[in-house]
Amino acid sequence: MSHPHLQSRRLFLKLTATTSGLLFSGLAFTAENSAIVNRQNDEENAAQFPLLILHADNSITVINTRAEMGQGVSTSLTQLLFEDLDADWQQLKTVEQGWADDTRFGHQNTIGAISSLIAWNFHRQVGAKINLLLREAACKVWKLSLSEVKTNQGVVTNLKTGQYLTYGQLSKLVQTDLPKDKLALKQPASFSVIGQSKPRVDLLEKVNGTAMFGLDVNLPQLKVAVVARCPVFGGKVQSFDATEAAKIKGVQQIFAVPSGVAVVADNYWQAISARKLLQITWQEGDFATVSSNEVLAEFKQLLDAPGKVVKEQGDIALLDEKKERILTRDFEFPLVAHMTMEPMNCTVWLKAGSCEIWAPTQNSQDAQSSAAKVLSLAKEKVRVNMTYMGGGFGRRAQDDFIVEACYIAKKFAHPIKLVWSREDDIQHDFYRPLNAQRISVRLDNNKIYAWQHKVATYSTSPYHFSLRDRGTPSGDWVAYGGADSSLYQIENFQTQVHLQESPLTVGILRGISHGYTHFAIESVIDELAEQVAADAIDFRLAQITETRAIKVLQRLQTRLANVVLQDNESLGVAFGHEKAPSGPYQYYNAVAAIIERTAERYRVKRLIVSLDHGQVINPDGLLAQVQGSAVFAVSMMFGQAITLKNGRIEQSNFHDSPVARIAQSVEVDLLTSDSTEWPMGVGEKLQGTIQPAIANALYRATGQRITSLPVDFSSLGA
């Protein structure tokens, strides 16, 4: 019974230990790795299940099958697995990062904060099934029936005699084929692991620096590759001269790949130094004249023309009826880059008839299919190992960097590691599309009577994160989602979109379109509340009937009653939600942002966040996600700017597309619900609420509505 992942890890360890030993004995190697080596010893006695290995010493190794990019799935999903397994948290030995395998792990694409939603069923079922197998094994030993045994915290107890067997003792006897039928799961009242603030399982290695990220992968004879890509989107190499570049010591090969010119060298510095010396003539293509301010101007004009209706109810013509006040607001949002802390990278080792890949990917299964295609191999012959990732934010749902690495690896019998510079990362991203929006509203009796939302933006369909949905209308939903539904009870409602074909690679970014559609919606709602002189929360409550949403808003309102603002402080609120027409996908949140005017400028001081995203799996992990979301929102609103000029991205690094630094951190006060509904992640679901709350607070402070990003302080008089 051999574990393929284990084999490759073992090989990896053996070889790296030798190569680094030559140079620098022992220093690169630490406890984290030796734990894996030690595991070999009791492997013969271990029982291997899809998501875990049960060792004879009663410890458990868990395989994390979904992308760990900081959001804590390694921890929270292990909690789900342990709950129905009825294991003791002390039994957890380690959580290893998994690999792409749809037959074993189900759906692995880690986007849209859906991991907990999926694992709520998948991981818990696996836990429950292994629990059943363990009870059956014990029954066999004791010659009892299932009703005569029970499990508790990693042991099976004989109810007749009080004897017990640990899971570890049963590891040699237990069947490892999971039963097909769904089992009943634990009820919330008896949860002992779910709802606990377990410390992150990857804490120690991330503090020691031993955690293996994509960029840290090391293999025998590994060479480093960089690619020179056309600065203009859609451009191609016409010709190149590598004479000077090839003179750099350590350079192995320089050759054309579909995305540009690849340089392979012994180390990154050699590769990147050689790249600077390449003489490349680009065929820049039609996009070389395009600039983002012109695109935005065009999008704004499109708002005057009728667009494609993607949602309609009631009669939108009533918008023009002479009733009460009408309000129309235009918004515009720029391109946004992900800027994950770890730039894109991928290691590929093509062997005879098979291939092994190490990639920081959110989308390992699509990566596997794409790599198989490029390498002309059967999917099963391509193993995609998931590493830790230095941030994801949606960028790593794309497989461009994996495909690129495969093209390079085709030329070599030894492994290559493709590394993107920060400049590559910023200038060849899949950006959140720039867009213009218009919301027109008519009120009747202080309630929203007619509402029209228009969105003009780039189509995301060609670059959709799922291969399956590329080029389909559903691939476009991420360009305008959020504009096409409302929890506010509106009789006459319409959504129109203008979607242009984009030569620029665009895609999903933490919060997707809701980041900008909800920004517009919640800003307008705030303005409407002000027009009718209503409290911002009361106004929202008056138009909502969904109980979970009402509770979230009321909890925030109660807390706000005790908040006393200083003279230099102002407060704004916003509400966020999504609810699928059917199924468990739904969440509700509300944010109050407090900003303060300091000597030089405005600063986001504190957020009060009330949310119901279903059952809380790990309260401290949830808080960390909210804290991180706050900082991410500040970066997007006050720093990051991505502009296009002549088909090229004008920014290149953190100095010209700044992100929030430590002085801009935000205090977070979190109010959770005691919901036992299906859990939704929170990582990406707050951008569309936090940002308009901050914008509404800025309005209170300055009297000016924020209708474009990044916030222009000069126009705010700051």
Next chain:
Amino acid sequence: MTKLNINGNDIHTELSADTPLLWLLRDELKLTATKFGCGLGQCGACTVHVNGQAVRSCITPIASLSGQTIETMEHVNTELMTALKRQWQVHNVPQCGYCQVGQLMTASSLLNQNQQPSIHEIEQAMSGNICRCGTYGRIKTAILQTAEQLATEIK
């Protein structure tokens, strides 16, 4: 040929003199705790200690380091670093974790020079270290508590 002292070992390297220390560490010596984030001295992910001071290894050519004492996270085991790492764990600081070694290296350099930093001084010293996951609040708490703890231990 450049001669350096890294983590207590004498290293002779044939790499070109302009090679930033970061790539000697990561690609040649396989010391991967030190990270690559920007290559421009903008993010702090590559922070190491040179003579005990926080230095951005991505913009420090190896030629400028001969005769200096270089230490990376793999080797720093001072009482201060142990205390910092403990607080980092107590406060569950890391998310993706990619920036954290750089954060810790800068924090330990700060507390080395200033045992009782104010919030403002912490913000200043740590301003060169980006965390895209937004763990800043927890980093501040962890540094403050480490300082407090070390102060009581000394008393």
